[in-house]
Amino acid sequence: MGQRTNEPNLWEKVKQGKKTKYYKRSKWLSRIASLIILIVLLLLGKSYWDSHDFNSYLQNAVGNNVIVENAITQDITNTVENQAEVDGNLRVYYLDVGQADSILVMDKDKTMLIDAGTNEAGNTVVNFLKEKGITRIDYLVGTHPHEDHIGGLDDVINNFDIGTIYMPKMQTTTKTFEDVLDAISNKGLQVTTPVAGDAFKLTNATCTIMATDTEDTEDNLNLSSIVIRMTYGGNSFLFMGDAEEEVEASRSWLPSDVLKVGHHGSKTSSSQTFINQVMPAYAIIQVGKDNSYNLPNQETIDKLEAIGTKIYRTDKDGNILVISDGTNIQVQTNVK
Numbered sequence: 001m002g003q004r005t006n007e008p009n010l011w012e013k014v015k016q017g018k019k020t021k022y023y024k025r026s027k028w029l030s031r032i033a034s035l036i037i038l039i040v041l042l043l044l045g046k047s048y049w050d051s052h053d054f055n056s057y058l059q060n061a062v063g064n065n066v067i068v069e070n071a072i073t074q075d076i077t078n079t080v081e082n083q084a085e086v087d088g089n090l091r092v093y094y095l096d097v098g099q100a101d102s103i104l105v106m107d108k109d110k111t112m113l114i115d116a117g118t119n120e121a122g123n124t125v126v127n128f129l130k131e132k133g134i135t136r137i138d139y140l141v142g143t144h145p146h147e148d149h150i151g152g153l154d155d156v157i158n159n160f161d162i163g164t165i166y167m168p169k170m171q172t173t174t175k176t177f178e179d180v181l182d183a184i185s186n187k188g189l190q191v192t193t194p195v196a197g198d199a200f201k202l203t204n205a206t207c208t209i210m211a212t213d214t215e216d217t218e219d220n221l222n223l224s225s226i227v228i229r230m231t232y233g234g235n236s237f238l239f240m241g242d243a244e245e246e247v248e249a250s251r252s253w254l255p256s257d258v259l260k261v262g263h264h265g266s267k268t269s270s271s272q273t274f275i276n277q278v279m280p281a282y283a284i285i286q287v288g289k290d291n292s293y294n295l296p297n298q299e300t301i302d303k304l305e306a307i308g309t310k311i312y313r314t315d316k317d318g319n320i321l322v323i324s325d326g327t328n329i330q331v332q333t334n335v336k
């Protein structure tokens with residue numbers, strides 16, 4: 001068993017140290033390896049910046065936190081909204097249409113639209129509905145013939161397949177109202193004037209007409225507002241339109257989880273007696289930012305807060321989505 005004499009064993013190599021050719025060989029090998037690693041890292045870095053925008057990276061890094069936070073909030077909102085759709089839960093959207101009302105109800109494949117904002121907001125409403133994948137509105141409600149409620153109805157009628165149209169008996173002579181009637185007749189549709197006590201069903205939600213057209217309606221169109229109470233399992237929603245105190249006093253009210261506050265939070269609505277009966281856990285106020293009417297009225301807000309109601313407002317919270325699974329209610333703000 002001979003050992004090759006010109007090749008020292010490991011122990012001898014260690015002893016000889018830096019002076020050996022073996023050391024020199026391995027030193028060169030490690031230099032080459034380092035060079036290869038450096039080149040690979042440089043190439044990786046280049047390809048990263050080729051596919052990433054350096055400026056936006058800087059902006060995020062340097063601290064436009066608001067954008068990042070909004071993006072995250074929007075992601076969460078979308079997730080909750082999508083989950084509600086997947087689970088087949090009831091979705092009620094209170095749209096931010098400025099100083100006006102528009103509410104979309106989606107109950108699986110059945111839809112209801114209560115009001116469509118002003119003439120100006122018509123397109124906003126139409127686009128929102130289209131983005132939600134809606135092609136048909138099963139129940140279209142014009143609560144009363146004021147422009148901030150029926151202004152966008154003609155656009156909605158012209159853009160979607162329409163089922164039943166509910167409007168109060170009360171009529172008016174404005175151009176806006178005429179436009180709505182024209183859109184209805186051009187499509188060969190008809191208006192149904194409901195009476196208190198009438199009821200209809202979406203998929204699982206049941207809607208009951210609570211009030212419309214009182215004797216004083218002619219002096220004040222607000223009093224003709226179609227008021228709807230919707231129940232979904234154990235949850236309930238009350239949509240007041242612009243109904244005022246006279247309407248509230250005309251009957252008794254069951255408690256409701258979510259109240260669309262009457263007449264944009266004006267003090268002409270939401271009497272203490274009414275609030276004490278409805279006892280909403282959530283209240284939605286549809287108002288325009290810095291509106292000239294100074295709505296909502298502080299008294300209305302105080303009355304609701306005094307009983308522990310959580311208030312949401314379209315001027316502050318954008319489009320508000322209320323989700324119900326029949327037992328629990330979830331609220332999402334700034335929904336796109």
Ligand SMILES: [Zn+2]
Binds near residue numbers: 101242
């Ligand atoms: Zn109004």
